Amino acid sequence: MSSVTIGLLGFAGLFGLMAAGVPVGLALLASGLVGTIALAGWTSAAYTLSGQAFATAAHYELSVLPLFILMGNLASRSGLSRDLYEVAYRWIGHLRGGLAGATVLGCAGFAALSGSSIASAVTMGRVAYPNMRRFGYGGKLATGTIAAGGTLGILIPPSTGFVLYATLTEQSIGRLFMAGILPGLLLTALFLIAIAIIVRLRPEEGPAGTPSDWRERLRATRRAFGITAIVLLTIGGIYGGIFTPVEAAGVGAAFAFVMLVVRGMFSISAMTDVMADTLRTTGMCFLILIGANVFSPFIALTGLPAVVAELFAASPLGPYTMLLLIIAVYALLGMVIEGLSLMVITLPIVYPLILGLGFDPIWFGVVMVIVLEMGLISPPVGVNCFVVSTIARDVKLETVFAGVMPFWAAMIVAILLLVAFPQIALLMPNSMFNQLP
DSSP states (O other), rough: OOOOHHHHHHHHHHHHHHHHTHHHHHHHHHHHHHHHHHHHHHHHHHHHHHHHHHHHHHHHGGGHHHHHHHHHHHHHHTTTTHHHHHHHHHHHHTTTHHHHHHHHHHHHHHHHHOHHHHHHHHEEEEEEEEHHHHTOOHHHHHHHHHHHHHHGGGGGSSSSHHHHHHHHHHHOOHHHHTTTTHHHHHHHHHHHHHHHHHHHHHHGGGGGOOOOOOOHHHHHHHTTHHHHHHHIIIIIOOOOOOOOOOHHHHHHHHHHHHHHHHHOOOOOOOOOOOHHHHHHHHHHHHHHHHHHHHHHHHHHHTTHHHHHHHHHHHHSOOHHHHHHHHHHHHHTTTSSOHHHHHHHHHHHHHHHOOOOOOOOOOHHHHHHHHHHHHHHSSSSTTTTHHHHHHOTTTHHHHHHHHHHHHHHHHHHHHHHHHHOTTTTHHHHHHHHHHHHO
């Protein structure tokens, strides 16, 4: 049996295990281990398993994951997410569709704390959905806004998706974080434009809220000091060269803890919940990474990446046509495979191909994360849509999926703009890199 055939069987086994309900990390681990045994024997497989597990757990830069997850959990527990929504609501809630716009801005702000799309959708959904329905917002716009706004959690840094991509491709976490800022703001703006178009075509979907006076606006803005300080400390510190990403995560987590204490929300039970949730999420991420680092060497041994690269090299299609084809395949696969799982499964094949086509790996990381965001709101798997449906129990799931379609289109526009103007993603990381001595 040829090594390429073994590689294809490895992928078949991986998808079979996932279909059977095996966690992604364990499925990657099992498929990679069995495949390595078939190709290189027990000794090599045992060395790969033990070596990769230790190397992943001991990788210093990966300590950014638990620290940023802890920061997001502490910020959520201290009520900073409510402050975000409140300040956005006070400034634009009186406009038609303003509550939906406030939700998107709140999600964008919370994304700078959590790094998780699901956490953003759940947190902002619990705050925003009751208010939107109270003011007569339609189910489509209300749920679609929350589900789509939550996807900003894996684009605006700190981002779990960027950390995984950096680890799997040996790219700089700091450069990827910087690369996500302008595209994140661009996508936020496109979501706001989508809301404006929706309420223009269907005014009943987003009636105007109650106007706020300047005193209320300033009071809400002052209360948002905590999240503003955390964002400036972490993202501003990284960009200014004051902190490394790991140091910024530690400072951000410490400040979020201080805010929890200052606001009088500290308790043993609260910290127990925060630490338990942080450990669960961190454990899941590290299991996926260890599994990916066992599966990737197996795929390299099979020679599949070289075979795929040769097929594309022999194709008469140009680099940008191939890129759009890859993006289309990712968009289709994202409808049936969870985004981060799709990343760790496919990067061993796709990443060498992208480098061979001459595209910047940092730029492609941003494009890939946006495509994965599309999967988070695409039927039938669309995780964020399922999460929102558990919050909005009075809205059918198919209504939630219908509500995200305008935002799905906005993501397509964002990808096309990034392909046409790569500097949107590369400006900040390149300027930061050039400033370093």
